[in-house]
Amino acid sequence: MNLEHLKALVAVIDEGTFEAAADLLRITPSAVSQRIKALEASVGQVLVRRRLPCSATDAGALLLRMARQVQVLEAETSAALGSGSAARAHLPVAVNADSLATWFVPVLHQAAEWEDSALDLRVEDQGYSSQLLREGEVMGAVTSDPIPVSGCKAELLGSMRYIPVATPALRRRFSASGGVDWAAMPVLKFNTKDNLQQQLLTGKPLRQSPPTHTVPSSQGFLAAVKAGLGWGMIPELQLTDELESGALVRLEDAEHQDVALYWQAWTLDSDRLNRMTAAVRAAAKGRLLPGDAAEANGPSRAGYRRQK
Structure with a gap:
């Protein structure tokens, strides 16, 4: 498989069109098309779905992952030989929005010091990010899936705790004799994949489903809860002084949901990827609950969230 053909495959999938890929590679769209056709001829299968944006077929996803691995190893080898020290290798990584807004931040601080790498974050729900690994879109992912994707290794980072909170005014407004009137009090959800509240x-x-608002942003979700729009499950790590100041209250002291998070990454002997894994592991340590708290606590239930 020709290296230039593999680079064209990555460019087409990343950029979305043959024209954009041509601009990135500084060649003509016709040349990009010829390279993709040559690659498809060499494997005997269609690799790219010609639509807007272009996407990889199942066979294309397999080659896409290999192509990304080759690019990383090529950049590291060039740097070791002293012929590519200025090149920055792209590190595509998937992470859910709640993690990105909380415990993952130290990874960004470390990545700021990496002069040989360019971090490419894909924000995706932790219950779906492993799919990006299967499709070859990313090298590593924060996921709730403990089963390693083929060609990857997985390690438990810890658990992220979510607690149900609302403003004191909303809590008083929808108080019932037995506690909270869950059927009447408005609830928030992050997106269609968010089932924590449910x-x-x-x-x-x-007796009926409560009024439901959708707020697809980690910071916006917390802001909406603080504004009294509805109640929601908020990461404990995201609550700084809201509970202590009384701006928010827990709806039920014993209620919480713990989501076990795993780091899955390619089984590739790459200095850049190993460094990324070490940074993720260090950031999670001491910030996430140790172990799989969702299993350890029994009644607590794991949930999925958050995309953007």
């Missing part, structure tokens, strides 16, 4: 409501005797 998991808590599943155990409640509801």
